[in-house]
Amino acid sequence: MKKVMESEEIDRALRRVAHEILERNMGAGEVILVGIHTRGVPLADRLAGYIGEFENEKVPVGTLDIGLYRDDLDRRPTTELGATSMPEDPTGRTVVLVDDVLYTGRTIRAALDALADLGRPQAVQLAVLVDRGHRQIPIRADYVGKNLPTSPGERVTVRLQETDGTDGIWIEENA
Amino acid sequence: MKHFLSTDDVSRADLESLLDLSDEFVEVLARPIPKVPALRGKTVAMLFFEASTRTRLSFERAAKALSADTMSFSPSTSSLSKGESLKDTALTIKAMGADALVVRHKSTGAQWRIADWTGLPVLNAGDGAHQHPTQALLDALTIRQHFRSLDGLRIAIVGDIRHSRVARSDISTFTTLGAEVTLVAPSTLLPVDMDGWPIKVAGSIDDVLDSDVIYLLRIQAERGGASVFPSLPEYVSRFGMTRERFARLAENAIVMHPGPMNRGVEIAPEVADRPRARILEQVANGVAVRMAVLFRLLGGEVHDA
Numbered sequence: 448m449k450k451v452m453e454s455e456e457i458d459r460a461l462r463r464v465a466h467e468i469l470e471r472n473m474g475a476g477e478v479i480l481v482g483i484h485t486r487g488v489p490l491a492d493r494l495a496g497y498i499g500e501f502e503n504e505k506v507p508v509g510t511l512d513i514g515l516y517r518d519d520l521d522r523r524p525t526t527e528l529g530a531t532s533m534p535e536d537p538t539g540r541t542v543v544l545v546d547d548v549l550y551t552g553r554t555i556r557a558a559l560d561a562l563a564d565l566g567r568p569q570a571v572q573l574a575v576l577v578d579r580g581h582r583q584i585p586i587r588a589d590y591v592g593k594n595l596p597t598s599p600g601e602r603v604t605v606r607l608q609e610t611d612g613t614d615g616i617w618i619e620e621n622a
Numbered sequence: 623m624k625h626f627l628s629t630d631d632v633s634r635a636d637l638e639s640l641l642d643l644s645d646e647f648v649e650v651l652a653r654p655i656p657k658v659p660a661l662r663g664k665t666v667a668m669l670f671f672e673a674s675t676r677t678r679l680s681f682e683r684a685a686k687a688l689s690a691d692t693m694s695f696s697p698s699t700s701s702l703s704k705g706e707s708l709k710d711t712a713l714t715i716k717a718m719g720a721d722a723l724v725v726r727h728k729s730t731g732a733q734w735r736i737a738d739w740t741g742l743p744v745l746n747a748g749d750g751a752h753q754h755p756t757q758a759l760l761d762a763l764t765i766r767q768h769f770r771s772l773d774g775l776r777i778a779i780v781g782d783i784r785h786s787r788v789a790r791s792d793i794s795t796f797t798t799l800g801a802e803v804t805l806v807a808p809s810t811l812l813p814v815d816m817d818g819w820p821i822k823v824a825g826s827i828d829d830v831l832d833s834d835v836i837y838l839l840r841i842q843a844e845r846g847g848a849s850v851f852p853s854l855p856e857y858v859s860r861f862g863m864t865r866e867r868f869a870r871l872a873e874n875a876i877v878m879h880p881g882p883m884n885r886g887v888e889i890a891p892e893v894a895d896r897p898r899a900r901i902l903e904q905v906a907n908g909v910a911v912r913m914a915v916l917f918r919l920l921g922g923e924v925h926d927a
Contacts, residue, residue, distance in 0.1 A: 512646070514660075515650070515658035515659065515660040515688075515917075516658065516659055516660070517660075527639065527642065527643070528643060528646040529646075530645075530646065530649070531646070531649055531650075532649070560659065561658075564653060564654070564655040564657070564658070565653060565654065565655075566654065
């Protein structure tokens with residue numbers, strides 16, 4: 448297993464993404480950050496922390512579990528659902544979806560469906576820590592912490608302090 | 623989990639995981655669009671061989687909120703009245719493409735037979751006086767929402783225990799989740815087979831007014847429940863939740879009833895409408911727990927082979 452990102456690099460990448468979110472949206476006034484379970488949730492919290500640090504502005508943070516919206520429910524075992532919570536009505540706001548790894552794009556498709564059932568945002572943007580390529584549907588990220596070229600046979604593992612006790616990103620050959 | 627037939631053989635961890643899942647469906651049902659696509663393309667058949675309004679509607683609502691299709695059938699208008707056997711009815715509905723069966727039947731164990739015959743996931747919506755496991759789940763969820771946990775709670779179940787499948791499912795669920803259960807009933811309405819049940823017994827509702835939860839059961843006239851005590855006023859005097867008794871309950875206590883209520887018998891009419899009577903919350907939670915069970919049984923391909 449090869450480590451491709453250290454804790455400090457993750458930090459720097461997230462700070463840059465926080466700046467980009469502020470720049471693109473001309474401040475954080477209309478923004479709601481929504482973390483996708485599991486590791487999108489702490490990432491959204493961290494982005495909100497940086498935005499608060501840079502602008503002294505408190506950004507609402509929501510969570511989204513897409514387990515009920517997957518298109519492959521038949522092909523995988525049932526997992527526990529995480530909480531879905533929206534701190535404010537997303538209608539008319541700019542929702543920034545936050546996830547750890549962007550790969551096939553299917554998770555994001557499901558997240559867009561889930562979000563549509565919760566309200567009608569003015570705009571939806573996507574922030575990911577890692578974009579590893581190999582999209583299977585036409586989805587792209589607005590903010591990318593790190594572009595990581597991979598082959599489909601490799602596995603990308605993100606670990607975060609909040610969920611795994613340590614920060615880092617690894618690549619390994621799939622067994 | 624392939625079927626949901628009884629609460630007796632469900633572990634504490636599995637119960638808690640189902641309740642956690644139910645919490646998420648409570649949230650789904652509170653959304654502006656209270657529907658998720660999780661079971662799109664699945665068909666749930668409702669086989670109610672015994673009359674039911676609330677349970678059947680609750681299962682239908684649960685299935686539809688998960689985007690499953692439903693088929694339903696009632697015995698009076700079905701081929702059963704033409705003499706078709708239970709097995710043929712079940713196999714016929716399977717052949718029409720049902721992915722799961724929700725079954726209520728007056729005979730204990732009918733659901734187990736149907737599960738064997740069809741091989742489909744079967745949800746027990748009540749079999750005779752035996753089990754009603756989704757009712758027990760919704761009761762546990764309602765109690766957990768109020769007290770956060772059932773651990774160490776004192777729960778009194780009052781009334782017609784003998785004829786009650788709700789009581790049987792509740793007793794095993796509540797005790798598995800760590801509560802202490804006391805049954806209160808005229809001796810004629812206690813089960814004859816209580817050996818080994820992890821419960822206590824009291825002779826009057828006045829003995830249990832300090833409980834955390836008072837769970838009132840319906841006098842089931844259709845199962846002979848009204849013929850075994852002298853008169854309704856006498857029943858009320860020893861087992862009814864009257865206004866006076868309600869006033870003596872512990873401050874944080876709640877009152878529950880599985881419905882349909884006989885106002886003025888098990889429960890005084892005005893007590894049933896107090897906020898501490900959680901009867902309508904129970905009904906609302908019923909949809910969420912049935913979604914949880916349907917999702918658990920149908921939401922993933924992987925059934926233990």
